[in-house]
Amino acid sequence: MITLALLFAFVCFGLGLLFCLWRITTGPDNADRILALDTMVINVIALLVLYGVWKGTAVYFEASMLVAMVGFVSTVAYCRFILRGDIIE
């Protein structure tokens, strides 16, 4: 039963990744792309945690924690690049 629920959640988050990819490719604005990248990071964290439940190990929590930190830093860096690039120059 947990296996079926895990398969359902894998399909859901995989579809979410595809939606984010579509928004990245066709997004009319840079803010859309940043938002889609942030959502991709969140979906990947969920996939990693679910994969840890699938395998029954707690190894993947460190990986998802690292992905969360790197995703936050990259999002803030991208936004600050847009902000400073337009204001200072």
Added chain:
Amino acid sequence: MPGYAEILVSAFIVLGGLFGLVGSFGLIKLRDTMQRLHGPTKATTLGIGSVLIASMTYFYLIKGHVSFHELLITLFLFLTAPITANFIAKAYITRHIREQDLPATSSDYGWSVYDDPPGKETEEG
């Protein structure tokens, strides 16, 4: 006893998957960038909260040991999600809205996208 645990964990996993799917679907469904901020930053945060609750319940009730990593991830994500949304909104305002189109703030300072607070050398954000 394991039956209830399996049902609980499965329900939380399915709920998380649905919330994640709705959050990502809102990213392609909503029309405007400012509207699109709503979908992922709320629904996906709920989805990942459900997934982490499911993981904690799974490791406690079925594997039999308590793990606190999920609480760390939850704390980190719930702390950083508003900051991320704020930065994306500021990036959008910088690119698309002129300063004279914004309504006046009710304090002495202007909008933080355009004005630094007086008396400080702090940068944006």
